[in-house]
Amino acid sequence: MSNINGKVYAMNVVTPMKPWKTWFLRLIFFLLGAIKSKQQDLINLSFIEFARWVIVPRKSFPRPDERMDAEELRYDYLLFFSNFNGTWNQYIDAFSAVLFQGLNLIWMWSEKFPGSVPVTPFKEYISRVQFDTDYYYTAYPHATANDLKAAHIVQASFDQLDATTATCTPREFEAAYLKFMLQVQSHLGETGEPPVVF
Amino acid sequence: MSKLNVTDIQGFTLRGYNLPFARYLFLHFAEDPKHTRALLHELLGRITTGQCWDNGKPSSTLNIALSHRGLAALKLPAATLLTFPVEFQEGMKARSEILGDTGINAPKNWDEMWHSGHVHAWVAINGQTPADIDACHAELTDLIEKTGGARELGHQDAAAIVVDGGASTIEHFGYTDGFGNPDYVGVDRKSQPGHGKLAKDGKSWEPLATGELLLGYADEAGELPVAPMPHLLASNGTFMVYRKLKQNVAAFRAYIDHEAKFYTGGKAKLEAKFIGRWKDGTPLELSPNYENQAIVKDPDQSTNFTYSGDPEGTRCPMGAHLRRVNPRDSFGFKGGLVNRRRITRRGLPYGRYVPDGQPVSDTEDRGIVFMVLNASISRQFEFVQQQWIEYGNDNHLGNDKDPLLGNHGGHGKFAIQGDATAANPPMICSKLPNFVELKGGEYFFLPSITALGMLAMDLVDPR
Numbered sequence: 001m002s003n004i005n006g007k008v009y010a011m012n013v014v015t016p017m018k019p020w021k022t023w024f025l026r027l028i029f030f031l032l033g034a035i036k037s038k039q040q041d042l043i044n045l046s047f048i049e050f051a052r053w054v055i056v057p058r059k060s061f062p063r064p065d066e067r068m069d070a071e072e073l074r075y076d077y078l079l080f081f082s083n084f085n086g087t088w089n090q091y092i093d094a095f096s097a098v099l100f101q102g103l104n105l106i107w108m109w110s111e112k113f114p115g116s117v118p119v120t121p122f123k124e125y126i127s128r129v130q131f132d133t134d135y136y137y138t139a140y141p142h143a144t145a146n147d148l149k150a151a152h153i154v155q156a157s158f159d160q161l162d163a164t165t166a167t168c169t170p171r172e173f174e175a176a177y178l179k180f181m182l183q184v185q186s187h188l189g190e191t192g193e194p195p196v197v198f
Numbered sequence: 199m200s201k202l203n204v205t206d207i208q209g210f211t212l213r214g215y216n217l218p219f220a221r222y223l224f225l226h227f228a229e230d231p232k233h234t235r236a237l238l239h240e241l242l243g244r245i246t247t248g249q250c251w252d253n254g255k256p257s258s259t260l261n262i263a264l265s266h267r268g269l270a271a272l273k274l275p276a277a278t279l280l281t282f283p284v285e286f287q288e289g290m291k292a293r294s295e296i297l298g299d300t301g302i303n304a305p306k307n308w309d310e311m312w313h314s315g316h317v318h319a320w321v322a323i324n325g326q327t328p329a330d331i332d333a334c335h336a337e338l339t340d341l342i343e344k345t346g347g348a349r350e351l352g353h354q355d356a357a358a359i360v361v362d363g364g365a366s367t368i369e370h371f372g373y374t375d376g377f378g379n380p381d382y383v384g385v386d387r388k389s390q391p392g393h394g395k396l397a398k399d400g401k402s403w404e405p406l407a408t409g410e411l412l413l414g415y416a417d418e419a420g421e422l423p424v425a426p427m428p429h430l431l432a433s434n435g436t437f438m439v440y441r442k443l444k445q446n447v448a449a450f451r452a453y454i455d456h457e458a459k460f461y462t463g464g465k466a467k468l469e470a471k472f473i474g475r476w477k478d479g480t481p482l483e484l485s486p487n488y489e490n491q492a493i494v495k496d497p498d499q500s501t502n503f504t505y506s507g508d509p510e511g512t513r514c515p516m517g518a519h520l521r522r523v524n525p526r527d528s529f530g531f532k533g534g535l536v537n538r539r540r541i542t543r544r545g546l547p548y549g550r551y552v553p554d555g556q557p558v559s560d561t562e563d564r565g566i567v568f569m570v571l572n573a574s575i576s577r578q579f580e581f582v583q584q585q586w587i588e589y590g591n592d593n594h595l596g597n598d599k600d601p602l603l604g605n606h607g608g609h610g611k612f613a614i615q616g617d618a619t620a621a622n623p624p625m626i627c628s629k630l631p632n633f634v635e636l637k638g639g640e641y642f643f644l645p646s647i648t649a650l651g652m653l654a655m656d657l658v659d660p661r
Contacts, residue, residue: 085591186594187594
């Protein structure tokens, strides 16, 4: 049981919210969803593969069996799920350093949220509300999101080179190959073992 | 904020002395801590502080730092010893896997002195002349003998490389070194654009929070760095990383000569691409095609650049040493992701300098004594070493390592981005060997004068 598989870390965070506060968060999610530019900072953190927040209302918890009584829950819950490359510390450090405003908007409705700055109380909070991953599959444990994106660029560029140079002269090939090199030159990192987690 | 109490801070923390000679001594403390305390007591008045030198530079300086084993040998309360950060408690040797200090760089290949694990203290003497160093060393030896507080395990000499009869700032590979250490709030030093962190406008520069260097002050996250208790023991102190880096100059020159045959930009440019500066110090980012002393000599230019205009690395490669270890705004967010990863560097070359063109052998030991000062070894030095030197994902470089410092083991790769001109072609350097090897080192705590007094007088109460 580990949250880590190769270069990827899976984080699950569940926090309780008083139901009247959930409405504010719904409004914020609506606005963030509508204004795409507001998502840009999160997207620009290139080591994040995926990040999503979901409200789980207290009345929509599943019942394994109809014969069981519905639970009477006092709180709605906010589920945060993210896959990222790098260490837990690195991830939360980056969140706290450059996304603190957005994070505060989303998590301030959760009980006992201390704010995302300064980072130490924020880390303590996350470590208390984080649920460890039971099983975690990743297709490319030796690659990061950057590596995968780079591989697509290299493959597409190579296919293009292949398709356009079948019948060309050596001089034409030289020009096409230089063009190919310029397309792929900043996407050639090796894949491999991740650094030791600390 | 008001000025720092510089008389309480060791001078080594606040400034590079710019003295051409140095000797780093390594001590093992006495069995009975009483004798060691007596030694520290004797040293107390001799330690060079951060006080301004009104009458010019002294002939020599003296500074001291202690390893966690050294603090334990002083019989500090266990409750206090446990409050030090984990990485410092473990020491550098135990962190070798994290740091990528494996293979040829593994502790078993370090200099003999480091094998025992008995280094308790580092004592640095910087001086104007070798005679000044010897005099200070003799004085120290007398104090050691008088008090019986320690024994010397060994020492490392270092000196600025002499060029045209004068001390220079070049290192053994021939690059001009020592440009930009970070500025910190309250630390009085000659400042220039590019030395601190990027301001919100993404163009101008401002000093980093004091707590990125010194314990007891707010850091860039707006909180006090993790520090030992009681706080008087920590305040005005810092953590120091000592690394002896052997430079394989013959291997480097042979590699460059070989690769330059295939690089139409010319050998000098190829050398510049490895580091991000031309050998004379001109930043590639500001002058991609030739050396320019007007830039090097102008403090408003020599460190004043960003990478946002060069996202593909066609001027300064994404993997160049300079761009890796101080990425500035490379990751966007106006540098917001790098401000808590900055380190202050100190150091001098050691060993005989062999100018370019003269026969050189790597069986002869030469290199650089490299020291880092930072409030958090794990957050700052270890992060830079692991993520930016021995790995490359933040720079979209996968597992590629720093071309110059990386522990390549003969399998390294360095992609030099270029454009469609013959003067700046793309190039892949492969089968990189280790140009630099680690020969030893340790993590030390560089205490304030107050803290040194507390240690000398056995006044550290458990908290």
